[in-house]
Amino acid sequence: MSKPLPLNKVTSLDGLVGQIKSGMTIGIGGWATRRKPMALVRALLRSDVKDLTVFAYGGPDIGMLAAAGKIKKLIFAFVSMDHIPIEPHFKNARQAGLPVMELDEGMAQWMLRAAGMRLPFLPTRVGIGTSIADNPMFKRVTSPFEDGEELIAAPALKLDAALLHVHRSDEKGNVLTLSPDTFFDDLMARAADKTLITAEQIVSTAELDLARNARYHPFERAIVTAVAEAPFGAHPTSAAPDYELDMAHLKAYAASAESPEVWASYRTKYVDVSPEDYLAAVGGADAIRKSPKAIY
């Protein structure tokens, strides 16, 4: 009997995009200007996929998808580029009436946790007393214990796909995220039917050195669907410690929200191009590696 082939989940950016279908609900990892799977978002912009319901702790990922008309409904607690507090493409889309479901940051990850535990809902006080709770998607649940408190029942935020950017992966989908902050990529991966990953580098399992790096391993490979190598795949956001955010590029991107014409020109130059041409257009690998550490 011949042994079956080992696992290999490696694909291309387009291979990842091929897993995303119009009408899906997707979650995008990272936070604002940190560790966003931007190469994958740009590949998504180049595809025919549309009518997405999107959740993210949003930054330029949301701005770009909104500018490209890919979003049917946005689920969010904020969309920001940190140093540019309000994402300008998001602002344009929102003011043009983009349908949204607005959440609290902490409640959002709690709803991801519900999905990741296959529970219909989780109770919380978050939202009580605010306009967030006016949304009829929230129900109420009463504690069956002596306290009898009425709490908000926050429904599970189930994702069809989670799009995440990590630092290292092997072919089997064992990954490392080396960033100072983990954010909620793990909860997104658990909440999703498919976890689609871009990695700065695909390396051997031994090179991951997981005995030493165990605490940088965010989730087990069984929930990873496919992986594509995407060097500088978070640019213009950061993938610290590999590289920091590119403030100059973020400003150029922000300026592209000024008019449809400026956006079209940004898009031609930076989106409708191959990853290699993108890297050249933004100044090359050395320039990205030299970006100074961001201060928050």
Added chain:
Amino acid sequence: MSKPLPLNKVTSLDGLVGQIKSGMTIGIGGWATRRKPMALVRALLRSDVKDLTVFAYGGPDIGMLAAAGKIKKLIFAFVSMDHIPIEPHFKNARQAGLPVMELDEGMAQWMLRAAGMRLPFLPTRVGIGTSIADNPMFKRVTSPFEDGEELIAAPALKLDAALLHVHRSDEKGNVLTLSPDTFFDDLMARAADKTLITAEQIVSTAELDLARNARYHPFERAIVTAVAEAPFGAHPTSAAPDYELDMAHLKAYAASAESPEVWASYRTKYVDVSPEDYLAAVGGADAIRKSPKAIY
């Protein structure tokens, strides 16, 4: 105006015990034979404290407290010494009718999480279809969404005090747990009104090197009440990577369950003594450091 004094939470083992009052509900960190605050448990045995309700992922901590008659009610999912599957003192106490509340392992940490979020309960499917769910302490809650599923409402497992053993602490209660497995010490600390900590070493904040060791920092110092230095404070359980469990001593301890007389003699030799005399009685620091790595 003179500046106020810096924080200093350092006390002695007896200082920690002084925070524990008869009748309290306490949680004990670690897991079975790993990172148990045994020096603190022995100090508790030497005190007048009694009538404790105790939760733990139990090992010899529970066995000793049970043998000493300190437990009014045990909340548990198992009590084991891993290589000695059933803790013999626990077995004696249980068969003599020690009142218990039996939980599932995963449900227990979920109930700690409820307490750590100040929620009255959390929903779960765990327990459905089993005798665990026959306990009237559990209520039912119905999903207010379309699914209408009936789930178990697991009440918050609120602790008066959490007793934890860590590898390093500074005077302010910034701690590091360096073990391969984190267990649920963080949830216990959040679920507790007081978090009482023993540390292998108390060092300066700089020596914790938290910029590099961030991922070994289990919780913020605001939830730490007091810290005592207790070198080899987990013995005979392990505090890997500092030292491994002492199988020979665990066997001697297990044998002490044979009769009240053998237990009395164990107690005289290993419990009713100072930490220094204990260390000498179990063979000294070098012997503990030479214990081979446990295989599970």
Added chain:
Amino acid sequence: MSYSLAELIISAGALVWRDDGEVLATGITPLPRLAASVAKSLYNPALMITDGECYFVEEPVPLGPRSAPIKVEGWAPYPRTFDNLWIGKRHAMVAPVQIDRFGQTNISVIGDHAKPKAALLGARGFPGNSINHANSYFFPSHNKRALVAGEVDFVCSAGYNPARYVQGKPPRGLDLRAIITNLCVMDFNGPNKAIRVTSLHPGVSFDEVQDNTGFELARVEGEIPTTPAPSAEVLAEIARFDPHNIRATILKDNPPGDRRAA
């Protein structure tokens, strides 16, 4: 000693954390952040503060480009942030766009939520913050667009508005403390938790404050005190934590703390 209005605000702001014990002090936007820094340095060393990213630091990190490495004393990634705030171990001072008579604030939209006149940041963590831990607010421009009549356009942080609670009872975690503006300091200790002026910045009258507020203000009994000038020690700490003088860029024209000195 002369001082700017920004420095007066920082000095007054620092006092909100003085008796908080060991909690996370979060100040969002430069003046609240400097206030938290001064509070930790001079009044309450037990406070936890962060580098603005994901580490707890032993000493406040100065604003802007840094000349020294930060002294890390703990990890504060976002998951930990919620773990901490849900047990109430925090007092935040933030800078909303609107506040109403209930203390409800807004940073989400101006106008209709479905199609806003101005889309702002989004509710962020305001809902959870407001019902779990102490909150104070800073407004750089005290006027009726900020301190509004009626309700704020979208209630991001909860306040003492009985209409929004079961049987009118706010959750036990709701704990609104202070509002500091370019005109005065207020708290929530008026009748039925009404917003109350507790001190007026030098040269400001209660009537001026009321005229610039969209709702009726309570006032402390008797003569309203003047917000105390920052001490030399406070000013020195402010300068230390703001070496690039970012505080001079926050309020239009960087006015003096005592407007009569202008």
Added chain:
Amino acid sequence: MSYSLAELIISAGALVWRDDGEVLATGITPLPRLAASVAKSLYNPALMITDGECYFVEEPVPLGPRSAPIKVEGWAPYPRTFDNLWIGKRHAMVAPVQIDRFGQTNISVIGDHAKPKAALLGARGFPGNSINHANSYFFPSHNKRALVAGEVDFVCSAGYNPARYVQGKPPRGLDLRAIITNLCVMDFNGPNKAIRVTSLHPGVSFDEVQDNTGFELARVEGEIPTTPAPSAEVLAEIARFDPHNIRATILKDNPPGDRRAA
């Protein structure tokens, strides 16, 4: 080729994970653990397995003292264990003390729960495991004390017992697969999920199995197959993963796989 009963059990056990895809394969006690090791090595390399402590490993870790370092491919601390099992990505084969006709098992107590005749381990994670992911069971001694009449003394893992569910409907996560004993292999595909004998170990009759079982067993149609003997390849893998021959110590007197050879 001669083989022991333990090896037959391991060989039959390995097959339970063959078509599971990428899940955590957990085998508790030596024979199930060896079965999981063989399954990963020969049938389903996508399986995740651990070192028994808190790491996922690329290759099964041999039982007992180790001559080579483990090859870590991931972190599996206890908190991660529950995250994983609650989404169902696991198939465990464990060794309970009792099982009943519903597939309910017990590892907590013998006798009365409040004052047991014998206190065992405690329910551990059995309740959560049983309704979240696939489970198989191993019994080294097939008899009426283990395969009991009525209900087990304390139901630690859920089974197909309608009386224990709202409207008789078990949760969708309940997925009982196989029972392997020293006499036979069973599944839950009898009428109404009844336990059914699917193969008899060499030299064992159905009647002998039934006589040693506290409840009525279903059987596959026609002649019940004989549990297939382990191949040379399987035996070689077993020997590789059990270099200290711990498998010879599990069943009393280490009987041969075909009892007629004894």
